[in-house]
Amino acid sequence: MVTSSSLVYLIGLPLFGAVFLLLMGRKADKWGHLFATAMSAGSFVLGLLHFFAMTNRSEEERPITQTLFTWIEAGDFKVDAALLLDQLSICFVLLISGVGTLIHIYSISYMSHDENRRRFFAYLNLFVASMLLLVLGNSYLNLYVGWEGVGLASYLLIGFWNQKPAYATASKKAFVMNRVGDMGLTIAIMIAFATMGTVSFDGVKEAVDRVGTPTLTAMGIMLLVAAAGKSAQFPLQAWLGDAMAGPTPVSALIHAATMVTAGVYLIVRSNFVFDAAPTAQLLVVIVGAITLIFGAIIGMAKDDIKKALAASTMSQIGYMIVAAGLGPAGYAFAIMHLLTHGFFKAGMFLGAGSVMHGMNDEVNMRKYGGLRKMMPITFATFGLGYLAIIGVPPFAGFYSKDEIIATAFNSGGAQGIILGSVTLLGAVITAFYMTRVMVLTFSGKPRWDDGVHPHESPALMWLPMALLAIGSVTAGYLFTQGEALVHWLSPLFAKKGEYDELMPHSVVTVLAITAVIIGVTAALMKYQFKSVDSVVPTDVSLATRLARNDLGQDVVNEALFMRPGQALTEGIVAIDERVVDGAVRGIGAMTVGSGATLRRTQSGYVRSYAALILLGALVLLAGIWVVTQ
Amino acid sequence: MDPYNYLYLAALLFTIGAVGVVLRRNAIVVFMCIELMLNAGNLTLVTFSRMNGNLNGQVIAFFTMVVAACEVVVGLAIIVAIYRSRRSASIDDASLLKR
Numbered sequence: 134m135v136t137s138s139s140l141v142y143l144i145g146l147p148l149f150g151a152v153f154l155l156l157m158g159r160k161a162d163k164w165g166h167l168f169a170t171a172m173s174a175g176s177f178v179l180g181l182l183h184f185f186a187m188t189n190r191s192e193e194e195r196p197i198t199q200t201l202f203t204w205i206e207a208g209d210f211k212v213d214a215a216l217l218l219d220q221l222s223i224c225f226v227l228l229i230s231g232v233g234t235l236i237h238i239y240s241i242s243y244m245s246h247d248e249n250r251r252r253f254f255a256y257l258n259l260f261v262a263s264m265l266l267l268v269l270g271n272s273y274l275n276l277y278v279g280w281e282g283v284g285l286a287s288y289l290l291i292g293f294w295n296q297k298p299a300y301a302t303a304s305k306k307a308f309v310m311n312r313v314g315d316m317g318l319t320i321a322i323m324i325a326f327a328t329m330g331t332v333s334f335d336g337v338k339e340a341v342d343r344v345g346t347p348t349l350t351a352m353g354i355m356l357l358v359a360a361a362g363k364s365a366q367f368p369l370q371a372w373l374g375d376a377m378a379g380p381t382p383v384s385a386l387i388h389a390a391t392m393v394t395a396g397v398y399l400i401v402r403s404n405f406v407f408d409a410a411p412t413a414q415l416l417v418v419i420v421g422a423i424t425l426i427f428g429a430i431i432g433m434a435k436d437d438i439k440k441a442l443a444a445s446t447m448s449q450i451g452y453m454i455v456a457a458g459l460g461p462a463g464y465a466f467a468i469m470h471l472l473t474h475g476f477f478k479a480g481m482f483l484g485a486g487s488v489m490h491g492m493n494d495e496v497n498m499r500k501y502g503g504l505r506k507m508m509p510i511t512f513a514t515f516g517l518g519y520l521a522i523i524g525v526p527p528f529a530g531f532y533s534k535d536e537i538i539a540t541a542f543n544s545g546g547a548q549g550i551i552l553g554s555v556t557l558l559g560a561v562i563t564a565f566y567m568t569r570v571m572v573l574t575f576s577g578k579p580r581w582d583d584g585v586h587p588h589e590s591p592a593l594m595w596l597p598m599a600l601l602a603i604g605s606v607t608a609g610y611l612f613t614q615g616e617a618l619v620h621w622l623s624p625l626f627a628k629k630g631e632y633d634e635l636m637p638h639s640v641v642t643v644l645a646i647t648a649v650i651i652g653v654t655a656a657l658m659k660y661q662f663k664s665v666d667s668v669v670p671t672d673v674s675l676a677t678r679l680a681r682n683d684l685g686q687d688v689v690n691e692a693l694f695m696r697p698g699q700a701l702t703e704g705i706v707a708i709d710e711r712v713v714d715g716a717v718r719g720i721g722a723m724t725v726g727s728g729a730t731l732r733r734t735q736s737g738y739v740r741s742y743a744a745l746i747l748l749g750a751l752v753l754l755a756g757i758w759v760v761t762q
Numbered sequence: 763m764d765p766y767n768y769l770y771l772a773a774l775l776f777t778i779g780a781v782g783v784v785l786r787r788n789a790i791v792v793f794m795c796i797e798l799m800l801n802a803g804n805l806t807l808v809t810f811s812r813m814n815g816n817l818n819g820q821v822i823a824f825f826t827m828v829v830a831a832c833e834v835v836v837g838l839a840i841i842v843a844i845y846r847s848r849r850s851a852s853i854d855d856a857s858l859l860k861r
Binding site for chain 2: 740
């Protein structure tokens with residue numbers, strides 16, 4: 134394995150930026166944002182250098198490591214704080230630092246009126262550093278540090294405007310739900326430690342043959358729980374919609390392009406565990422499929438542009454999870470969709486931010502309309518992202534989604550047919566809700582509030598959008614050209630089993646494009662050729678109402694967990710107050726009470742004492758008399 | 763003379779003293795009753811000494827007298843002090859300890 138001494142700077146630069154800017158305080162307000170952007174860009178340049186160096190090496194020599202120090206050493210058990218950069222991590226490094234840098238640049242302008250801009254950038258740098266540590270750690274324990282770091286950064290950034298109580302609550306909600314997933318990761322690490330005696334990726338990979346399937350299934354399920362928490366997958370998906378409380382660049386970077394895909398990374402990184410645990414793998418697919426449809430349905434009903442995009446993110450990550458659950462055939466496509474999604478979804482979120490910027494922070498799409506002429510660049514970049522996400526050839530999403538649908542069909546049997554249909558249905562709904570967003574925002578008659586004067590955003594904002602749009606257009610083609618990405622990643626995964634090509638690729642492509650056409654047409658019929666109310670219609674079907682309320686996810690969570698949890702807490706408090714405190718106070722009261730009673734015998738009259746003494750003496754005498762008699 | 767008569771007398775004296783201590787309120791009278799009980803004890807000791815034919819009881823009776831003398835000094839001083847501060851020699855007035 135090739136070693137390197139410069140890997141640590143990938144993380145070190147943004148980490149230094151975060152610490153430095155937080156410690157400098159207000160003194161750094163003038164140039165803090167530039168400094169943070171430079172740190173992130175430095176990380177990106179370093180990543181690029183590593184990438185080119187990696188492409189020049191032969192396949193076996195591509196992964197490089199760097200051991201920083203021995204972290205834990207106890208008997209046979211040893212964990213190094215060590216970094217591993219291989220074909221998989223480098224994809225993430227480039228995505229995180231690249232998209233991260235673009236979003237830093239965007240934020241310079243977007244946050245320019247915020248007096249806490251420096252703190253915002255420090256948090257962004259903290260996020261980039263944590264996320265890089267997450268993908269560069271060479272063991273589950275190192276990954277865990279980054280995993281918690283991004284959770285912290287996400288919490289800080291969702292609640293960045295925590296002067297609004299609703300936003301502070303949203304950040305708390307995200308943090309708490311993430312903790313549930315984190316417990317899964319903790320338990321998975323414990324399982325690895327207890328049964329395999331190692332927590333490094335290499336060690337676990339070797340130990341997979343030694344331990345039984347039940348162990349691996351348990352570990353796989355716990356990893357899935359972790360992935361579900363971080364990636365907003367069913368049943369831990371409820372936090373993502375509320376996470377949109379954060380500033381829009383945060384939504385683009387953390388809650389669309391990078392952090393929420395950490396779950397996909399975890400599953401793909403643990404491919405050796407899932408390959409050996411079919412039950413866990415099946416659960417991964419099921420979770421992905423449910424979330425895919427779940428998110429898409431919510432996306433159809435949301436009027437808040439950011440929440441619609443968030444629901445879409447959830448659904449698209451569902452696609453990735455499905456692909457990751459399909460085993461060696463799907464891992465590379467999961468990563469491919471992750472990367473293309475990183476481009477087009479980040480681009481669209483920035484577009485949404487740009488629209489909000491021009492519309493006095495209005496997020497309700499029913500108050501938009503006809504913005505195409507006012508914001509031509511935003512329209513163009515958003516439009517390219519739109520074409521990419523719904524899967525119009527030759528844009529990026531077409532390639533990656535197409536491959537996932539084909540792999541789903543080819544997984545064979547009833548599973549293949551069900552999964553294929555679900556992914557196709559997802560494609561129809563995706564086309565519908567994205568067209569809806571597009572039409573409501575940019576087309577039709579203006580439905581603006583009075584006093585709103587939409588205008589195009591400054592170059593600092595549209596330039597990153599344009600670059601991401603270029604990625605949305607070209608990425609898919611580049612990745613699939615000669616199966617470039619599949620070949621690039623193949624050394625990391627088990628050899629793909631022989632899949633019968635049950636469904637010819639051309640048929641899948643035709644089906645996928647048909648799905649897109651159906652979805653787009655339906656949305657156009659409903660929104661383009663009919664007038665749209667700026668007030669939310671209330672006479673809607675039950676299904677729509679359900680979707681507007683996130684399919685009751687909060688109701689379920691509140692009924693199943695929050696209220697029982699509160700009841701439990703209240704019960705424990707009551708026990709503490711009544712039983713524990715009761716015992717303590719009871720003892721005190723008993724002493725006081727008995728004292729008060731006994732006190733009555735102490736009259737203070739000498740003669741009563743004397744009488745008592747006399748009585749005692751008589752009793753004694755009587756006793757003696759009885760005994761000696 | 764039958765020495766038991768002395769013991770009966772002593773028991774009578776002691777009973778009078780004890781009843782006086784319990785029933786009377788005037789500190790001086792209570793004090794005198796205590797003296798009465800002490801002397802009843804002395805009489806018993808001396809009687810026993812006579813009955814047993816040794817001097818042990820008489821010696822202890824001397825001790826009792828010495829202690830009683832000391833006690834009278836201290837006790838009277840206390841009673842006088844209380845009388846001065848409270849203008850009363852009733853022992854029921856000096857029941858502050860219960861509070």
